[in-house]
Amino acid sequence: MFGSATTLERALILIVAAFLVFLPSIVRDPYHIHTATMIVYFSFMAASWNFVCGYVGQLSLGHSVFSGVAGYVTVLMFTQMGLSPWIGMLFGGFFAAVLSLAIGFPTFRLKGPYFTLTTIAFAEIMRIWFENTDNFIGIPLKGSEGLVVPLVGDSFWAFQFNEKLPYYYIALALLAIIVIATAIMERSKLGYYLKAIRGDRDGAEALGINPTKYSLIALSISAFFTGIGGAFFAQFFRYINPERNMGIDLSIDMAIMSIIGGQGTVLGPILGSFILHPIAEVARTSLGGSFLGLHLVIYGAVLALTVLYFPQGIIVPLRKLLARISGGDVK
Amino acid sequence: MDPTLALHVVKNGLLIGGIYGGVALGLSLIFGVMRIINFAHGSMLMVAMYLAWGLWAGLGLHPYIGAIITVPALFGLGYLVQACIISHLFRREKAFVVEPLSALLLTAGVFLVMDNLVLMIFGPDVRAVSIDLAYANFFLGDIPINIPRFIAFVSAIGVAGVLSWWLKTSDMGRAIRATAQNRDAATMVGINVPLVYNITFGLGTAILGLFGALLVPFFSVTPTLGLAFGIKSFVVVVLGGIGSIWGCVVGGIVLGLFEAFASQFVTATSAQIFSFGLFVVILLVRPSGLLGKA
Amino acid sequence: MTQPLLKVDRISKRFGGNQAVKETSFHVNKGEILGLIGPNGAGKTTAFNMIAGYLESDTGDVVFEGVSIKGRKPWDICKAGIGRTFQLSKPFGDLSVRENIMVGGFARSADRKRIASRADEVVDFLDMKDVAEMDALDLTAFDRRKLELGRALATEPKLLLMDEVVAGATPSEATEMVELVKKIRDTGVSILIVEHVMHVIMNLSDRVIVLDFGNLIADGNPHEVVNDPDVMKAYFGEKYVQQSA
Numbered sequence: 001m002f003g004s005a006t007t008l009e010r011a012l013i014l015i016v017a018a019f020l021v022f023l024p025s026i027v028r029d030p031y032h033i034h035t036a037t038m039i040v041y042f043s044f045m046a047a048s049w050n051f052v053c054g055y056v057g058q059l060s061l062g063h064s065v066f067s068g069v070a071g072y073v074t075v076l077m078f079t080q081m082g083l084s085p086w087i088g089m090l091f092g093g094f095f096a097a098v099l100s101l102a103i104g105f106p107t108f109r110l111k112g113p114y115f116t117l118t119t120i121a122f123a124e125i126m127r128i129w130f131e132n133t134d135n136f137i138g139i140p141l142k143g144s145e146g147l148v149v150p151l152v153g154d155s156f157w158a159f160q161f162n163e164k165l166p167y168y169y170i171a172l173a174l175l176a177i178i179v180i181a182t183a184i185m186e187r188s189k190l191g192y193y194l195k196a197i198r199g200d201r202d203g204a205e206a207l208g209i210n211p212t213k214y215s216l217i218a219l220s221i222s223a224f225f226t227g228i229g230g231a232f233f234a235q236f237f238r239y240i241n242p243e244r245n246m247g248i249d250l251s252i253d254m255a256i257m258s259i260i261g262g263q264g265t266v267l268g269p270i271l272g273s274f275i276l277h278p279i280a281e282v283a284r285t286s287l288g289g290s291f292l293g294l295h296l297v298i299y300g301a302v303l304a305l306t307v308l309y310f311p312q313g314i315i316v317p318l319r320k321l322l323a324r325i326s327g328g329d330v331k
Numbered sequence: 332m333d334p335t336l337a338l339h340v341v342k343n344g345l346l347i348g349g350i351y352g353g354v355a356l357g358l359s360l361i362f363g364v365m366r367i368i369n370f371a372h373g374s375m376l377m378v379a380m381y382l383a384w385g386l387w388a389g390l391g392l393h394p395y396i397g398a399i400i401t402v403p404a405l406f407g408l409g410y411l412v413q414a415c416i417i418s419h420l421f422r423r424e425k426a427f428v429v430e431p432l433s434a435l436l437l438t439a440g441v442f443l444v445m446d447n448l449v450l451m452i453f454g455p456d457v458r459a460v461s462i463d464l465a466y467a468n469f470f471l472g473d474i475p476i477n478i479p480r481f482i483a484f485v486s487a488i489g490v491a492g493v494l495s496w497w498l499k500t501s502d503m504g505r506a507i508r509a510t511a512q513n514r515d516a517a518t519m520v521g522i523n524v525p526l527v528y529n530i531t532f533g534l535g536t537a538i539l540g541l542f543g544a545l546l547v548p549f550f551s552v553t554p555t556l557g558l559a560f561g562i563k564s565f566v567v568v569v570l571g572g573i574g575s576i577w578g579c580v581v582g583g584i585v586l587g588l589f590e591a592f593a594s595q596f597v598t599a600t601s602a603q604i605f606s607f608g609l610f611v612v613i614l615l616v617r618p619s620g621l622l623g624k625a
Numbered sequence: 626m627t628q629p630l631l632k633v634d635r636i637s638k639r640f641g642g643n644q645a646v647k648e649t650s651f652h653v654n655k656g657e658i659l660g661l662i663g664p665n666g667a668g669k670t671t672a673f674n675m676i677a678g679y680l681e682s683d684t685g686d687v688v689f690e691g692v693s694i695k696g697r698k699p700w701d702i703c704k705a706g707i708g709r710t711f712q713l714s715k716p717f718g719d720l721s722v723r724e725n726i727m728v729g730g731f732a733r734s735a736d737r738k739r740i741a742s743r744a745d746e747v748v749d750f751l752d753m754k755d756v757a758e759m760d761a762l763d764l765t766a767f768d769r770r771k772l773e774l775g776r777a778l779a780t781e782p783k784l785l786l787m788d789e790v791v792a793g794a795t796p797s798e799a800t801e802m803v804e805l806v807k808k809i810r811d812t813g814v815s816i817l818i819v820e821h822v823m824h825v826i827m828n829l830s831d832r833v834i835v836l837d838f839g840n841l842i843a844d845g846n847p848h849e850v851v852n853d854p855d856v857m858k859a860y861f862g863e864k865y866v867q868q869s870a
Contacts, residue, residue, distance in 0.1 A: 057432075059432055059435065059436070106611075106615050107615075109615075110614060110615075112431040112432050112435075113368045113431050113432065113435050114614055116432075116435060117368075117562075117565050117569075117610075117614070118610075118611055118614055118615075120562060121562070121607040121608075121610050121611050122607075122611065124562070124603070124607050125604050125607045125608060125611075128600060128601065128603050128604050128607075129601070129604060131600070132598060132600055132601045189731045189735060192720070192724065192727060192728045192731060193728070193731065195717050195718070195719055195720050195728075196717045196720075196728045198717070198718075198719075199715060199716065199717030199718050199719075199720075200715035200716075200717060202679070202699075202711065203711060203714075203715055203717070203773070203776075204717075204728075205678075205679075205698075205699035205700050205703075206677065206699055206703055206708070206709045206710075206711070206777065207700075207703060207728055207729045207732055207776055207777070207779075207780055208700045208703035208704050208729075208731070208732030208780055209700055209728075209732075210698065210700045248558070252439070252443070256439075259436060264719060291451050292447075292450050292451060292454065292455065293446070293447030293448075293450035293451050293554075294447070294451060296443050296444075296446070296447040297443065297444050297447040297448055297451065299443055300439075300440040300441065300442065300443025300444035300445075300447065301440065301444055302440075303436065303437075303439065303440035303443065304416060304437055304440030304441065304444070307420070307433055307436045307437045307440065308416075308419045308420065308437065311433060
């Protein structure tokens, strides 16, 4: 699963995983569980983004649209049709995947910044549309006000829990799924193909690879997971609105956590969110909220430093360091 | 649409379009010479607007006089961002060409820092300059024309004219054009390419210093204003053809007219959907822009 | 004579006002190495791109094993059995040399085991065992070229299009490459090769064709072709031919 990992690395990964599983028995304070859930949620979102963007080397800043659309589908299916969010989120994810094909098909022909700007444009079109639409063919979208998930009390079926703990474990399970999915993808034909397209598109075509086809396969999987994450977010807060669930801020968070941690690697995006989200949390709370935006100043600075000094992400020097400690040689 | 209304719409579209073109000039110049898309472009306009507002609120300076300070200040800001931050990227790549995505990401970092520093300092409130001129009109036939908007429009055309004249005739202008065409050859004939880059970047943002001062009389400013203007500038540059100065003005006017007409049929916020839609269509169908070669 | 493997029939390409290739026809026989030469700007790479599906010919047809492949996409043409290399070889980063070669293998099979063992064969064939586990981006320029060849071979082509394989190579590397190309032909792969270095072409090719300003001006065995007055004229200009005549 982690082919080129040293023994020390594997041990460390196991320790972190075990720590995450047993964390709630050490920390019981709901506030801390909430924070831990958010860290895991952002890890999951960054990893979903990385599934396509990190491997195929294109920077999407429109991924939040998949989160938002799937979140809306889940909430609306629950409120309008009484469908369990567990099933609704699968529909939502599927819907996001279909939408991603519609957006990705024309867009993946574009390169570099052109691709990035087009993804922003698509996402902004959707967000503005949602914010300005109260009712769409009878579906109450409620514009920028957003939708509230009605409280039904502790119910697994309704994806509602009185405690924070179940949400934490659900997020952790989702994270485990995306990590395993990414690890499998990396070693499969799709993983090889995406790296080939990233390395040299023309060269990849000469080896029988249709770049658009394989980029779209990865994008639709990535959009599906991003959608599941959006549905989770809506259930966790029992609220969804266009700005938070499909705004560009979320897209930027997903992208920079991956990039800072190390895109195109299984664990890099998770490392990124483990570093960045706690910074955001500390900036928000310990300074009493008097410095609105401080955490984003730090994100921006860390991003700039990473691009300049660790262009492949922090995971690369970290792995070298671990390899040196354990005396192994680095690939 | 009745003719009087249509004329009003055309007037509004032309005025705001010219301003879009003026704001986008710097982005186009920087991209044309350095092949970098400055993600923080709109944020720098926002900073210029705050500066102009601060000079008015703090010192009572009329924004048009404040421009004497905002233009060199923004030149300095752009020069420093390029010389202290972006130039490291060029150094790392050991050439004067960088991978475009790294530059985009780096300037996205600058964007995050800038927007949120301003948010920390000034808070999320809307700031506006109120001067009498804001509501002054003159009449062209029956059509009232708002004076500060007209001044901004004329300035956009003027800046485009001066910029293209300066690029053609001055020594530095020639050096910039030479670098844009072939940086290796420029280095070989003794052009100081890093300096050209710093000055290009400074110039590109100095134009924003001017437009910051020209915009505040009729445009209130918030810390998040930058991104919207940045994206619009990308749209304008893509419409007009990247690196083309007059293309930029034309692209701005096209976008302005398009938005003005669209907002006749839907709300102003929804009209933005159409600008983004136009952008996507242009990129997919004709990525070299309206005036660019196919 | 049996039907040629590849038949290029009156292909043309115009870029704006520039006619890069004009009504050019030639063919590649099974098992031969065909050299394609011509001065700079003669349209060699354009012709290549039209065969490999990167450009579509304005006129005529490209027929491979009796089937028209004109207008097909590069990946389909690869699957039809035509491999190619580029003037500039860019290995896929974040993959080892062996994994780079495996990328090519997926075009023929989904069986990872089979692809991996096939990649090992190719590594042996190229004599790249020492560097097989290295990150491909760390290779020397010549090894990059060999790797690109290996990737193309992993797609199991019947015809290999090679663009400037010895450009920038040292003499001993060029010799190694010539041997390698012959070895590839001996495995039953036909080869169409574009090359600037004359003695490489003379050494390798069973037959040579010459393109000049989009026109095919000669076709024959290497020694005949280089002594052809039209070819001399194309390479050295009118004057040179008159003087030496």
